[in-house]
Amino acid sequence: MRTDSTSHALTDAAIAPSRPAHLRRANARGLLRLLKEHNPCSKADLVRLSGLSAPTVSSAVAYLESLSLVENLGDGESSGGRPPEMLRFNASHGYVAGVDIGGTRLRMILADLNGRVVTQWATQFTEKQRSPKAVCSLIHEGLKVMCQEGSTSLRKVLHITAGAPGITNVNSGVVLSAPNLYDWNDVPLRSMLERELGIPALIENDTNLAAVGEHWRGSAEGVGDFVFIALGTGVGAGIFIHGKLHHGANWSAGEIGYGNVAGKPRQNLEVHATGQLERAIGGLGIEAEWKRLLERERRPNLAGLERLRATEVFDLAVDGDRMAAQVVQYTAQILVDCIVGMALTLDPGVVILGGGVGSHPELCRVTARLLAQNEFAKPQLRSSSLGPQAQLHGAISLSLSATEAQLLA
Amino acid sequence: MRTDSTSHALTDAAIAPSRPAHLRRANARGLLRLLKEHNPCSKADLVRLSGLSAPTVSSAVAYLESLSLVENLGDGESSGGRPPEMLRFNASHGYVAGVDIGGTRLRMILADLNGRVVTQWATQFTEKQRSPKAVCSLIHEGLKVMCQEGSTSLRKVLHITAGAPGITNVNSGVVLSAPNLYDWNDVPLRSMLERELGIPALIENDTNLAAVGEHWRGSAEGVGDFVFIALGTGVGAGIFIHGKLHHGANWSAGEIGYGNVAGKPRQNLEVHATGQLERAIGGLGIEAEWKRLLERERRPNLAGLERLRATEVFDLAVDGDRMAAQVVQYTAQILVDCIVGMALTLDPGVVILGGGVGSHPELCRVTARLLAQNEFAKPQLRSSSLGPQAQLHGAISLSLSATEAQLLA
DNA sequence: TAAATTTCTTAATAAACTTTACAAAGTTAA
DNA sequence: TTAACTTTGTAAAGTTTATTAAGAAATTTA
Secondary structure, X not given: OOOOOOOOHHHHOOOOOOOHHHHHHHHHHHHHHHHHHOOOEEHHHHHHHHOOOHHHHHHHHHHHXXXXXXEEEEEOOOOOOOOOEEEEEOHHHOEEEEEEEOOOEEEEEEEEOOOOEEEEEEEEOOHHHHOHHHHHHHHHHHHHHHHHHOOOOHHHEEEEEEEEOOEEEOOOOEEEEEOOOOOEEEEOHXXXXXXXXXXXXXXXXXXXXXXXXXXXXXXXXXXXXXXXXXXXXXXXXXXXXXXXXXXXXXXXXXXXXXXXXXXXXXXOOOOOOOOHHHHHHOHHHHHHHHHHHHHHOOOOOHHXXXXXXXXXXXXXXXXXXXXXXXXXXXXXXXXXHHHHHHHHHHOOOEXXXXXXXXXXXXXXXXXXXXXXXOOOOOOEEEEOOOHHHHHHHHHHHHHHHHHHHHHOO | OOOOOOOOHHHHOOOOOOOHHHHHHHHHHHHHHHHHHOOOEEHHHHXXXXXXXXXHHHHHHHHHHHOOXXXXXXXXXXXXXXXXXXXXXXXXXXXXXXXXXXXXXXXEXXXXXXXXXXXXXXXXXXXXXXXXXXXXXXXXHHHHHHHHHOOOOHHHEEEXXXXXXXXXXXXXXXXXXXXXXXXXXXXXXXXXXXXXXOOOEEEEEHHHHHHHHHHHHOOOOOOOOEEEEEEOOOEEEEEEEOOEEOOOOOOOOOOHHHOOOOOOOOOOOOOOOOOHHHHHHOHHHHHHHHHHHHHHOOOOOHHHHHHOOHHHHHHHHHOOOHHHHHHHHHHHHHHHHHHHHHHHHHOOOEEEEEHHHHOOHHHHHHHHXXXXXXXXXXXXXXXXXXXXXXXXXXXXXXXXXXXXXXXXX
């Protein structure tokens, strides 16, 4: 029956603060959230918005000002009486950073606490820089450059989120496997970053980050249940359920690249093989289908037709090329099968197509047309609005959430 | 900027009670929860468990006793000092009921606030009783009978949950469509029940209820992410994510019966047709496959072999019948394809096979064997432990949660 | 210039929790 | 048998937080 005196079951509960002091913090948190949503506004506004009494709001705001989380902008415009003191969330109180570790390059972004982008930075990997350790120093370097460009200091960077193209255990901060990267396995990236940078860090799967980005300020704004499908070199999905990422029991939710493709023989799933769906409609798969058609019809290889990238084939389809249109049709049909399968399971309201190949307008158009032929299991199909920036914005979003929880803990 | 004075943005927030009075309620709720988990126990125990001070616990318990939610059992055993006053959650303070509206019969269950089953009741539908209105009166009748048998009164029944074999909008309380029932469409079942019984009600899809049941006191106890597959006349799934049911944007998450089956031609989804997966491995589909094999091998129709039900065919397979084993293999293979598809999307830790056909041990055995051939996307496969009772227990579970929230609102 | 309006603060009051002190009812051991 | 010790529970006093009520400050309106 005896429990550790520092851990209280009540306070651990979902909604069960137990002590008066908790009220103060909860109110401060709530007021800060309201201020962010109605930035800038006056104390009187906060009184109306929160339902709390004026003195309570006053003292909470004083507390937030003492933490430099809130600034007093001075008098605003009177509406027939004493002019209000306008308050603003101090977005420069700190900064957050996002990282996208890609197959060939590293991209980074720095944003203030409002999520406003301050600077970006990118670099190509050299052969030597591909080890986890080297990547960490490279990130350190990039962060320093961005801080300088943004006229701030590393000390003011409060959190960083890094995305990797592989299966990541967000809790332990370990990249479990990233074959499409440099075959990272069980890399404790979070702790490495935290040691290198001295900043709390978070790691995530890159497709999941893109989904977060689209949810935050992209095509899925305000949509709690959706699936983001990333179609590029690889094929994967980021799944949002009830406004939050769904990771699954082994951090591998959304690994749809291994799914079966209708018409192709069933196959057991092996760890070190490329998945069937990925082979079919990953970038290489699409290009292979294009070459197959070219050869079948013995078309002359004008202007290097044989070496076109997937998106270039799609562009040809827009220009009216019949054979390229067939490739689009082929891709869209397989994609629709995949979407229908997920829709029957999850019933998402929205499906977003993203990734280098997936966000091509022609593919979206044809996919939507095919999907509409069903009488149900047809979620709204949208194209990614953040494009290749989605991951970075998602990283910022996660860092902002983590910071928010941390600032008034 | 002006907001309605009765709605406070802060109090609507996830974790943001704002007033001292909220503390009282939150603490009372928390203490009641702790008492339920350590039933019976003393105030001193609650002090240790909650981390609250003794006077606070005393006054909260007094409050709970005044509501008759807690009983004082008198002195317990001393552990070297003044003997503790033992407290017990008063499970007879009220009761909750569950209903399963099936294709041919109505089943009901009555339980106390601890979830202990008091009585059950069931009846076959007659032709006339199939209208929503008639079903409601039948439920009323059943409830009265159960109250009598349980020596309680209808007034003490605090909540009821009803499950229907169709797509249900839990928020609005409307059965959107239940073709396998009596072609109910847009039936406002919840409000009908509430008017008929004078009790707050909840409605749900029956497969979802079964999933809740297995999660509460069945094969998925303690598992937050799992999929319950119901294989019977129909084929459907109940999906648990992060400890809660997942409904999807149109209340049709888990309607996997319409899924494609590998090797069969792709098909568009139509509302009034049976789904491809359901045609393949629903009860009728399995029986059809059995007949097909019988005919192909021109086997003499001994002992009415042609009229065997799916489960009877599976029984034959256990007895060593080669052809029946083929049917099991056929079913299991399609089931595995379906499970793998869901596993790649959701990565559930556990998949539970249930329903009249799905819970057959032989099917589970073969399915598990096939599933194990994959190197990943192989969730733990379990068989339903509540069997046909799963729905009813799930209904009780939902009613208990609803009641808990209601008792100390 | 006075009245009205809006914003914000100060002072008094109420609610809820905690600490401290102590009473009640047992066990243990000289 | 009795005194010391333990454990449980309550009462009183004090602390923290929020509220209401009153009023001060700064502006617009008449």
